[in-house]
Structure formats: C-alpha cells, structure tokens
Amino acid sequence: MAMAESEFGDLYRRLFILRVGLLLVVALLGLRLWHLQIREGPYYRDLSENNRTRLVLLEPARGLIYDRHGVLLANNVPSFSLYVTLEDVKDREVLIQQLADLLALDPTLVRKKMTIKGSKLLPRKIKDRMTLRDATLVESHRLDMPGVMIQVESQRNYPGGVTAAHLLGYVGEISADQLEKPEFIDLHQGSIVGQYGVEKSYDRHMRGMAGQKSVEVDAVGHEKKASVVERPQAGNDLYLTIDVRLQKVAEDLLGAEQGAIVALDPNSGDILAMASRPGFDPNVLSRELTAKQWVEIVQDEGRPLNNRASQGQYPPGSTFKIAMAVAALETKTMSPSSTVFCNGGYQFGKRLYHDWKASGHGYVDLHNALVHSCDVYFYTIGQRMGIDVMAEFGKDFGLGKATGVELPSERSGIMPSTAWKQKAKNEQWLPGETISAAIGQGYVTVTPLQMASLVGTVANNGVSYRPRLVQAVMDRTSGNLQELPAVPRGTINAKPETFRVIKDALADVVTKGTATKAKSSMVTIGGKTGTAQVAALRTGPEENIPKKFRDHAWFVAFAPVESPKIAVVVLAEHMGHGGSAAAPLAKEVIETYMKLTPQVPAVTSELSSVNGPGRSSEDS
C-alpha cells in the first residue's frame, strides 16, 4: 500500500505538470489564433475576398465601318469564347489535355496561352469563334473543368468578305509585343485590336473602352452573383470615303490578275475606290489562324496581304511624262510649240536610247509627245533639265514620299536625285541615268496611290489634297458625327496655261493617242498610258516571255476633262502595254462612277439619311 501511495503521490505531481502543460499549450493555440484573426485578420479577409470575387472584363463593342453612302462594311456578331481562370484550375496539364480532346485544339497552343504573363485571377482567353456545338460541349463538361468559362462576345464580321479587304484590314488578338507599347496601355491579353488597314490606323477610335464585372465564384469557379462595376464603352464608327459599289467594280475588273486600281476625287482627296489584287478574306484573318494557315498566306507568291495601291512600288513608266511635261513648261525648257525631232532613238555618249517606236515620231511638240508618248522628246528635255530639277517637280507632286493616307505601312517610292543617290548608294549620279528617269524608268518608283494623287493634282490645276479614306467619325457615346475636313496638301506653283496644255494633250491621248481603248461615249476622259519594264533584257515577242518577267501596264486618267470629278489609276502587273491592258479598266471605273453619281451630292446629306436603322443591332 505504501508503494501504491508513493505511486499516487508521483501521479499527483505529474498531473499537476500536465495541467500546467495543458494551459501552456492552450495559451499557445490562443496566441496563434489571436495572431491569425486579430493581427493578420484584415490580410486574410482580403485574401478571402480575392478568393471569391473575380473581376471579369466586359469587352466593348468595336466601332462599325460604313462606306460613303452608309453601306455597312464591318460589324460585330455574337460568338462564343473560352476563358480559363488559372487561379481556379486544379491541374493545368490535365485541363490542357481535356480541352485539347474536347475541342480538337493544339495542346501546345493552349499551353502557350496559359503561360502568358498575367494575373492568375483574370480569366484569359483560350479560344474564340467557337461553334455553338463546341460551346455547349464545354458547358456540359464544366463541372469536370474548374476555372473554365464560356463567354458570349462580339466577333468582328465583314459582310462583304474580300471586298475592300486591304482598306478595312482585319483585327486580331493583341500580341505580346503590342501589349508592351504605350498606345495599348489600357488593353490586356486577349484584347482585340486592328492589325491592318483602317482597323489598325483608326484602332484608337474604334476599340472603345472595356468595362468590368465583379463575379462571386465558388471554389470550382461557378458563378454565384455578378454585378457590373463599369459598363463597357462602344467604339466609334467610321464613315469611309469609298463607294463600295465602285470598289467592287474595280476589284472585279482586276479579277484574277495582280494589280491595283485607285480612284479618288481630285477636289477633296477622297479615295472612292482602292482595289488590290490578289486579296484576302478579313473574316478568316480576324479569326485565330493556325501556324500552317499563316505560313500559307505569308508565303503566297501573289502576296495577297500586300496592298499594292499603297505598298506596291513600281517604275511609273510613261505616266511619269505628265510630271516631266509640267516641269518642261514651267522651267521654260520647252514652249508648247517648240519641237524635238524623233528618229526612233537618242544617242547619249556611247549608248543609244531607243524610242518605243523604232521608226520614230518625226518632229513632235509637247502635245504630240504626250499623245503618242514619244520617248525621245522626254529624253531630250530630261537631259536639258537635269535630274535635280526633275526631282524638284516630282516631289512637288508628292513622289518619293508617303501620301499620308490613313493606312499602315504605306511606301514612299523613290524620286531620285544626285543627293538621293549619294545618300542611298554613296555613288555619283551618272548622266545616262537622267535619261532613263525622264521616261519613268531607272531608279524612279511610285505607288499607284501616288500616281492617282499626281494625276488628280494635274486635273485639279495644281491644287492637291492628301488622299484620305475616312470622312467622318461617329462618336458612340455622344452620338455626334464628326466630319473630317479634306486636308489640303499645297498647290503646284504653275501657270494655269501649263495645266490647260497638258490636259488637252491627255484628252487627245484617249481620243487619238495611245489609249483609244479608254475612249468613252459617256464622258470625256484624259489619261496617259505607261509601261513599266520589269526585266531589262528581253528577246522575242511579249507572248514568249514568262509572265513574271512581262512589263507592268499603267494607265492614269481623270474625267470629265472639263471639270474633273474623278482621277483613276490602273496598274496591271505583267500585263504588257498600258494602252491595251490598263486603259479599258480605267474607262470602266470612270463610267461606273459617272453612272453611280450623276451629280456628286453633298456628303452631309447622304450621311444623315443613313443613320439609324441597322445600327442598334450591333450593340451586343
């Protein structure tokens, strides 16, 4: 019993220690909980708020695009997009596999989209333009795929398909590089921005402002409650200067051939049509392309993404003679009546420069030199003026620099001069090069748009406007239509007599000269043919030469001659002579325009008549 007593005594002591220990441990627990709940409570409260609320961006409706008569060229249609919120994803690789299996997606592409830098809490777009079937498929599997969300969004749509594709451009998801740029500061991964055409140059106007929605979700990403924090602001609408009917005619005229047609109003610089072939379907490019599709488009020999009207640079050939004629008269190198004898060639040093007509034109004055496109006449005046004088006039007409049209990646062409050659090639200008330049060959290159501007300036007696594509912007929030004024680009300092003489000659080019195929029974047309050499050395008749080495056909024109309303440029690649290949197309364009617009009405009245119907449906 004594033993038991001592055991008990021991037990009491130990129980006492146990009590103290217990109190210590409970105090420790209490301290820990006090730390969690009181000291760090606000921090954990924030974490729990972050846990359950997600900010979802509400994409704005992109501005619409209309032609000058209010015909819809680009709008938005509802489509389904797949979003993933990484925070809610349990196993990323499993999800990638599930999505790849379900929607036949490329797993590496999905993985790439998931690894792009960005918040784990913000849903990121994995796929857009899903079919209804795919969307419902995902929706029905959503329980197995936490963090996955289907959103209805608006998708860019171009009802005209390939029509005016190069002008409109296309849209696409913002790239990683673009995201870094300051002009895209408000945007985020998955934002849609214009990537080409006016979609790109007017992106800032059309993109609108994204709104935000706050969504409460549970642990598997199911939406419980939603509230709009900020409404999205729709982008502004554009009214283009083009007449889509004329645009379609121009595109159809080029058909399967490569080339460009530009039609503009010389009185304002408004581009009425700007066709480039081959083209592309912006609906396809605005979707997400696979790598293979991209390679196909980029490696296409016809370079369909290239807007030949503003990005194609070609030797102007004989169309350059218009500028030369102005220069000759203004510098008094020639008078309208003074003549040059053409025997079919021009000897300079050891080299004989041929006229296109081997037998020669005989005595020609300026009028006949233009009507028959006598090369020797222009060799002569070119030689007399020198390249730098020619360059000065060329630059006055806007050659050698971009016109400033609202299209991305416009090219400037080359108006050579001694200074230019020194700078570009670090070589001296050779006198023989002046002779080639005089007939628009050699170093001289232009874009069809520059030539349209040039012929328009001549038609408008030297008054020139910057070519433009957008005539008005409709502010979606205020409802105001802001009309953009035409942009004057200066006046060629030349006598009215000079333009009269030249326009007379250009009219005769069509009535009895090299472009009789452009003669119209409907309207008087003035114009100038041109043939741009592609390969320097040629043997045998044109038909035996492989097509890609054949000459480009040019025709620049304006109409009516008395009071010009339209200036047209046709460039048909590898189609040979301008008179036969290009001139008839220009005639078609001009006649179409005359038929479409008997009298050119004021722009404002047209616009106000088309506002309203057909627009509300685009608000999605």
Place this chain on the structure above:
Amino acid sequence: MIDRLTEHRGLDSFDIRYVTLILAILAIGVLSIYSVTHGQQGGMAPYYLKQLVWIGLGAAAFLVMWASDYHHLARFAYPAYAFILLMLVFVLFEGRTSKGAQRWIALGSFSFQPSEFAKLILILVLAHYYSKAPRVGWLQRVIVPGLLMLPGLLLILKQPDLGSGLSFVAVYAAMLLMVGVRSQALGFILLFSIMLFPFAWEGVWGSLHDYQRQRIMAFVDPDYDPGGKGYHALQSKIAIGSGELLGKGLYGGTQSQLKFLPEGHTDFVFAVFAEEWGFLGVLVLLALFVGLIWLSLEIASKAKDQLGALLAVGIVAMLCFCVVINIGMTAGMFPIVGIPLPLVSYGGSATIMTMASLGLLLNVKRKRLSLFY
C-alpha cells in the same frame, strides 16, 4: 475519503457541469456542420441530422459506460484488443476505401472505423497492464507496453491513417509519463530515438504515401503554391484569419460556403467555426474544451485506484492530443494529419468513441464514490 463520500450521493456523480460542457461542444459541432453543409444537394440525409443520430448513439454509449464498472471492463482489455486487431486486419483486406485510405468497414449503408475504437481499447489495455502488478525496470515499464501497442500502430499506419497512428503513440507516451519513467530510461529512449532517427526517417519518409508527403511539404511552405499542395493549409488559414474578431456570422463564411475550404464538416470544422464566429467564438470553444479537460484531470487525480487514474489520464491525453493537433493544424501550426476535432467534427465512429470514453471517465468518478464494488 470518508468526508468526500458523504458529500456525494447517488446521481451526484453524474456531474452536471461535465455533461453541460459536453453538450455545449456537441452543439457547436452540429451548428457548424449544419452551416457548412446546409446547401448541399443530394439524396442522402443531411450531415447534421446524421451527426445528431451519431450523438444519440454516443449518448447511449456514454450512459452504458457510466453505468458499468471500469474494473470489469479492464478484465476484457486483452480479448477486446485481440478482437480490434482482427478488425484492423480485416479492414486491410476488405475495408472500404475512401480518399486513398482503407479505413472503414461497411455495415449496410453505414461504415465504421475500427481505428477509432482501437484508441479507447489501447487505453484500457495499457491501464490494465500497469495496474495489474507493479511494473519495474525499463523493460517492464517501457518495452513491454510498447510491444503491446506496436501491432495496432502498424496496422493503422498501413491503412494509412497517420492521425490515428499518432494518437496511438500519444496515448502510449502519456501513460508512460504518468506511471513514471526513470530519468535514466527516459534518457535512454531519447538517445535511442535520436540515434535511430536517420534510419527511421528514411524508412518513414519512404513508406509515406504521396499525399502525406505533400501535406508535410505543404506545411513547410503553404504559400508557395496556392491551388496546389498547400491548398488545404492555406485555405484553412484564410478561413480562420478572415473571421477576425467577431466572425462573418452563421452561413457568412465565404471560405467554407463557397467550398474553398475542403472537408469543412470533418477535419476542418474548426476553421468553419472560426470563420463564422471569429476570435470570440474561438475563445468560447477553447474555454469549453479547457473546462472539460480540467474536470477530467480532476477525476484522474481523485481516482480511487491506479487503474482508474490511468484510464482517466489516457482518455484525457487522447482528448488533449486530438484537440491541440486538430486546432493546430487548421491554424497552420502543424502539418495536416487527418485528426478530427473531438465532439465537433462530423463522423460516427469518432463521436461515439469519444462519448464512450467520456462516459468511462465519469464511471471512474462514480466508482470513487461507491464503497463496494
């Protein structure tokens, strides 16, 4: 002893404070289970109703234990232990698997967990062993009871059920300390375990299941991968912390209601309670547990024989261990091991076993008051 006897008569041993504390804790449990599972769909009976059924069965077990005599029960300790070992073997081969562990024996639509009952039986076994004869020397005091515990421990770890395994060891250690281990022997054990540690670590770590390793890793740094391995630990901390002083109110716990917190009605029920009732609620619950344990220790210290004292100590130790480890793990102090919060977490076997144990404790008190047995 005589005066004490005269103070208490008959049902006085049915300590009203003791029972009130138990009922209060049970009520908190049912409330929290109701809060976190009330919105759940499904054809089965709601969890809180099922838990009420378990509590009813537990109350019956409590009364049976209270009315019985622990001396009689102790006599059946070894056969009972043999029986439960057989059950554990049976679980290993025929048990129902859930969440990667094979712990349950299916009984119709219910299933029960022998490892829970094994804890109580181990307490009986060890108390019986130590009190039957004076145990002297480290062999009799340490090694033999250790060997008694070992088969049960190994079978439980094999399931795997780390939580129950640890409680097993805790019960053994607590009783070992209570009967008094010579400092020499204690030192020897310490030295031995330190020497064996590198080998044991290899064996233990290697034998752990993936999810166990992940949980331990997650404990080391739960913030490094939210949504991944540290998910449970972090979400639990967020739930508790965001409760702040006053809590978010009943049903207001977004962490648990929106299911960011997993296992809200079982192992993490404390986090649910802490989120909805805040630090004040937590203090109340802690106070209830301290009160219950305090009264239990009182019973242990006033037990009339060594068997009773050891039984009481074993039960208190098990209770303490589970409460501290569960709250500690939900609060991010310990790695996450599957130990439910006694009387609060949902679960049939654990609730019934805990209530039976408390009944046995009260029986120790009752027997102290009766002269003849």
